[in-house]
Amino acid sequence: MKKLISVFVLTLITIVLNAQFTKASLQASGLTCAMCSKAVKVALEKVSFVKEVKVNIKNQEYAVAFKENSSPSFDELKKAVEDAGFSVASLKVTGNFSDVSVDKDKHIELDGKNFHFVSSSSKVLNGEQTFTLVDKDFLSAKDFKKYSAATKMECIKTGKAANCCLKDGIHTEERVYHVII
Amino acid sequence: MISLFAFSAVAAMAQGPIPNITDYRLDFTVTDIKGDSIKLSSLKGKVLILDFWASWCGPCRFANKHLVKLYSKYKDKGLEILSVSLDDELKNWKKAVIKDKITWMNGIDLGGWDALAAIKWQVEALPSSFVVNKNGDVVAINPEKDELEKKIKELLGL
Numbered sequence: 001m002k003k004l005i006s007v008f009v010l011t012l013i014t015i016v017l018n019a020q021f022t023k024a025s026l027q028a029s030g031l032t033c034a035m036c037s038k039a040v041k042v043a044l045e046k047v048s049f050v051k052e053v054k055v056n057i058k059n060q061e062y063a064v065a066f067k068e069n070s071s072p073s074f075d076e077l078k079k080a081v082e083d084a085g086f087s088v089a090s091l092k093v094t095g096n097f098s099d100v101s102v103d104k105d106k107h108i109e110l111d112g113k114n115f116h117f118v119s120s121s122s123k124v125l126n127g128e129q130t131f132t133l134v135d136k137d138f139l140s141a142k143d144f145k146k147y148s149a150a151t152k153m154e155c156i157k158t159g160k161a162a163n164c165c166l167k168d169g170i171h172t173e174e175r176v177y178h179v180i181i
Numbered sequence: 182m183i184s185l186f187a188f189s190a191v192a193a194m195a196q197g198p199i200p201n202i203t204d205y206r207l208d209f210t211v212t213d214i215k216g217d218s219i220k221l222s223s224l225k226g227k228v229l230i231l232d233f234w235a236s237w238c239g240p241c242r243f244a245n246k247h248l249v250k251l252y253s254k255y256k257d258k259g260l261e262i263l264s265v266s267l268d269d270e271l272k273n274w275k276k277a278v279i280k281d282k283i284t285w286m287n288g289i290d291l292g293g294w295d296a297l298a299a300i301k302w303q304v305e306a307l308p309s310s311f312v313v314n315k316n317g318d319v320v321a322i323n324p325e326k327d328e329l330e331k332k333i334k335e336l337l338g339l
Binding site: 032033035036037038039041055057 | 235237238239240241268269270273293294304305306307308
């Protein structure tokens, strides 16, 4: 039993070390001036894994810091923005990685989430890296169209794993975040 | 929609008595461009527009145009305006004050949304404005352009 636990803990540590998201930078848009309302900032601050939100007026961005070891859900960030009456115009997430190899149209699990790299050449990620989410409702409709054309795999339409994703060991209907580096 | 929201916020704050600028829960001090302090409660006795804005807020900059006209028309009759900026960079604020030709009292406390003045007045969106009578009572919140001028005339006894 002890051995089992230590194996479990070791695995857990490996996962944590493998990839850990630390912060995000988010742009919101809406019919009215998004930055002129406190609503988005307040909504993001209420998300359980969010440590701090800073408004960067110059870049029209919200700098969101995640709590340590919190495995943030990007869908929750999106929901917070939408509940505040705005939509996500851009979401870039930053994390620390060690020996994560990515390839175009490859699905991998990082920090408890599935990722599909839409337009990356094969490379190994180390250190701090930033991904841009290209899923529907995480960017403008126009940009989504552009990125969804970059892959033939159908999972980008729904953000859920389809038959095309199974070869990478992901079950159908699981959430897959589509990203570019 | 924004004005309704702000109204409910301050209505909640009032909880009975009309909010007054001499109430310590609403009083604040901001720093003007010369570095001097402006204390809100010291403005009791004037017909006052308290306006929250920021250089990066497009609708606020547009509203400033109207305030310029209003101020030049009524300043000699006793109208005072205090504009409080939620900018977080002095440079941008100063530039906007000059560009928008703001000659009335205006100050900053550099906290952005977390500026003490903004928190005390429960400012949730920009622009936000409050009309204060000579007794220091808040008598209107986010009035529309025409409504604002009507209220000012009424309070000045014109």
